[in-house]
Amino acid sequence: MDELNWKELEQIPIPEGLEERLEKKIDEWEESEKLKVKSEKSKNPHTSHLLPLTSYLKITGIAASIVLVFGLGFYFLNQPETVNLAEQDTYHDPAVAQLEAERALNLLAANLNKGMGQLEKAKAISERTEQTLNKQLNIMK
């Protein structure tokens, strides 16, 4: 069936100059397409430099980070010096500071000693009780 059709088609005579006319038409279309693109470019010259959206996001992110770092740095460097009483040394004389520090440490040591002293007392009582108990047990033996 196909062979028959091809044969029939081959038998149809091709009009004279059809090939030239078709080529001419294709060239015309190509030319008009080029002109169309050119006119669009002249209307919007920036469109030719368009970057993909992801590149814009990256650039925006980096720019935002830089602005954030410099902004924070600038903000903190230009802060007026606030006086925080708690962060300042109460004493400016090391000798006075030493006296106060030692007083505090001695107070801590004294209280620890007080507690440890009671522990020693309890230990001594416990040892004495143990000794008495052992003595009595030995007598009973």
Added chain:
Amino acid sequence: MRQIVFKTIFVLAVAMMSLQANAQVKEFEKYADIKNVTYVFISKYMLRLAGKASAPSVPGVNTQSIMNKLTGIQIITSEEKTAAARLKADTQTFVKAGKYELLMQVDDDEDKVRIYHREGKQQSAVVMLSDDAGEVSVIVFSGTFTLEDVMKMTE
């Protein structure tokens, strides 16, 4: 991209936190501005200077061993009833929240002493709360010491 932004913010946050790191226990800093409360702070720089100055004053107590390991001492005292009660309550809340361990409790007539301790990798602290007939005093020792260093003072 997000990772870069997050990393930048994280680095900034860490840098700022390290700048803010202090030798003091922040919770007690507010007492510097409270009426009827005496707040004393001795920094590690002053302690270093003091440490070089002279020998220990009380026999049987070796404060020098711990002095070099301290990064700060805060002494807060109040005799006024309301302020003293607030200081005591705040301290108890603080030690509870900070998971401090009760190291010693001494109740001697009207003098009640509690010594709390917390050992950290970066900073340790000993808090001594004393209530002597209504006069409340809190002493906070901050530094890089261990519990053994504290107990060495009493040897």
